[in-house]
Amino acid sequence: MTTDIAIDTGERLTPEQLKTLFLFEHLNTEQLEWLAARGWVAEAAAGETVLREGDPAEVFVMLLEGEIRLCQRVGRDEVEVNRSSMVGAYAGAMRAFVQDETAQRYTVSVHVVRDARLFVLHAGNLVELMQTWFPMAVHLLEGMFIGLRNSQERVGRREQLLALGALTAGLTHELNNPAAAAVRAAAGLRERVGTMRHKLAKLADDRIDRDLLRMLVDIQEEAVTIAAKAPELSALEASEREDEIMDWLDAHNVSDGWNLAPIFVAGGTTDECLNKIAAGAPPEILPAALHWLASALETETLLSEITDSVTRISTLVGAAKQYSHMDRTPYERVDIHLGLKSTLMLMAGKIEGLEIVKELDRSLPPVPVYPAELNQVWTNLIDNAIQAMDGHGTLTIRTLRENDCARIEICDTGPGVPEELQVKIFQPFFTTKPVGQGTGLGLDISYRIVVERHGGDLSVESRPGDTRFIVRLPLTERQV
Numbered sequence: 001m002t003t004d005i006a007i008d009t010g011e012r013l014t015p016e017q018l019k020t021l022f023l024f025e026h027l028n029t030e031q032l033e034w035l036a037a038r039g040w041v042a043e044a045a046a047g048e049t050v051l052r053e054g055d056p057a058e059v060f061v062m063l064l065e066g067e068i069r070l071c072q073r074v075g076r077d078e079v080e081v082n083r084s085s086m087v088g089a090y091a092g093a094m095r096a097f098v099q100d101e102t103a104q105r106y107t108v109s110v111h112v113v114r115d116a117r118l119f120v121l122h123a124g125n126l127v128e129l130m131q132t133w134f135p136m137a138v139h140l141l142e143g144m145f146i147g148l149r150n151s152q153e154r155v156g157r158r159e160q161l162l163a164l165g166a167l168t169a170g171l172t173h174e175l176n177n178p179a180a181a182a183v184r185a186a187a188g189l190r191e192r193v194g195t196m197r198h199k200l201a202k203l204a205d206d207r208i209d210r211d212l213l214r215m216l217v218d219i220q221e222e223a224v225t226i227a228a229k230a231p232e233l234s235a236l237e238a239s240e241r242e243d244e245i246m247d248w249l250d251a252h253n254v255s256d257g258w259n260l261a262p263i264f265v266a267g268g269t270t271d272e273c274l275n276k277i278a279a280g281a282p283p284e285i286l287p288a289a290l291h292w293l294a295s296a297l298e299t300e301t302l303l304s305e306i307t308d309s310v311t312r313i314s315t316l317v318g319a320a321k322q323y324s325h326m327d328r329t330p331y332e333r334v335d336i337h338l339g340l341k342s343t344l345m346l347m348a349g350k351i352e353g354l355e356i357v358k359e360l361d362r363s364l365p366p367v368p369v370y371p372a373e374l375n376q377v378w379t380n381l382i383d384n385a386i387q388a389m390d391g392h393g394t395l396t397i398r399t400l401r402e403n404d405c406a407r408i409e410i411c412d413t414g415p416g417v418p419e420e421l422q423v424k425i426f427q428p429f430f431t432t433k434p435v436g437q438g439t440g441l442g443l444d445i446s447y448r449i450v451v452e453r454h455g456g457d458l459s460v461e462s463r464p465g466d467t468r469f470i471v472r473l474p475l476t477e478r479q480v
């Protein structure tokens with residue numbers, strides 16, 4: 001229940017009564033009379049709310065009797081920031097005199113704990129009072145207030161830069177491998193194509209007949225098709241197969257079998273193929289024919305490598321685009337799994353060696369979020385989990401619906417967060433990592449994104465071997 005204390009009750013305090021309030025103790029008689037003529041006394045019963053956070057700051061209040069508590073919204077909860085029964089305790093439009101829009105709203109809610117009597121003054125009167133009686137103090141306070149806000153903005157921008165830096169570093173690292181692989185494969189390909197021209201010339205020198213050449217080309221075609229579907233062999237299977245092929249080559253008097261065997265193994269070349277060549281080609285031509293086949297297989301492998309690498313590069317660029325949401329509007333309903341997926345993809349290099357378990361509730365409805373910001377949260381939480389596990393363990397990503405919230409858990413099997421640190425880890429700059437490795441900002445940034453930006457909640461449950469960072473995001477659009 002709200003009592004509208006902004007309406008003048010007509011009940012006045014005397015200048016003597018006002019002088020007993022500590023804020024007014026140094027005012028002169030004239031000033032006290034000015035105040036007495038303008039401020040009024042309002043009453044509010046226990047349980048009532050007299051000022052509401054976020055409402056336009058209309059009045060300034062001082063406690064005369066009773067008890068009040070000041071509360072601030074943190075995410076979806078209200079947290080008590082102060083409680084007072086001290087006569088003269090004040091709240092409300094305290095910053096009205098600062099020429100700044102953000103100062104024109106209540107920053108806290110005031111609830112009455114025990115029946116209260118309040119001295120109330122219009123914000124406009126407070127401004128007039130401050131500017132005429134204490135002009136210098138107004139300048140100083142304004143400077144302090146605006147300075148504080150500027151530095152908060154600067155910290156905010158720095159955070160964005162940090163996140164951007166982390167993204168760029170991750171992306172460059174990830175892009176580097178496939179790009180290098182593609183360059184290597186292309187160089188290999190150039191060499192093989194040269195060799196093939198050379199082998200073809202050699203076959204021509206040997207004056208092979210047209211039918212034989214036709215057969216070789218057919219077999220090559222067949223071998224390449226088989227190679228594309230060749231199953232991945234285990235190391236043991238591969239070495240057994242290599243021995244078999246070496247024996248076959250030896251039996252057919254091919255001298256450098258050790259050069260060819262691994263290529264035929266990788267290409268899944270069948271005995272049938274080899275036998276067909278041996279049956280069709282005269283013994284003096286057989287080695288050149290086999291080399292030619294091997295070159296064709298290698299060319300094919302290199303081409304697939306290039307295709308794979310380039311596909312990976314374009315997938316990464318796609319993920320980066322998703323991640324930063326370069327092409328999206330800021331607040332929108334999205335499938336939460338998309339961001340998790342693109343984050344994991346960008347971190348692929350870092351999670352190598354860990355077991356990844358995904359327990360995803362695909363029926364989760366789209367969640368209203370700032371997707372790019374939320375990706376920073378996933379990155380920070382997954383990054384922490386990876387670092388905690390130091391190379392081995394299980395990373396679990398879990399999504400589920402919990403009442404009117406989406407619940408996302410990032411779990412690891414690392415050593416856990418000791419109980420006494422569980423509150424501290426969310427503080428800015430708290431880190432247990434060596435200098436240069438952790439800034440201690442990851443969880444602070446994540447907390448602010450989840451709680452302040454999305455009205456959600458970020459918490460931790462941890463014991464050795466089982467640590468869960470739990471993000472809750474409301475499924476209904478945030479009312480600002």
Ligand SMILES: Nc1ncnc2c1ncn2[C@@H]1O[C@H](COP(=O)(O)OP(=O)(O)OP(=O)(O)O)[C@@H](O)[C@H]1O
Pocket residue numbers: 380384385388412414415416417425426430431432433437438439440441442443444467
């Ligand atoms: N999954 C986890 N397991 C164990 N400890 C963790 C985990 N996640 C966070 N912590 C603890 O919380 C601290 C703070 O984490 P936070 O992400 O804020 O900073 P940081 O990882 O140290 O540095 P950075 O700014 O690089 O993220 C960590 O130093 C670590 O001690």
Ligand SMILES: [Mg+2]
Pocket residue numbers: 380383384438442443
């Ligand atoms: Mg971190």
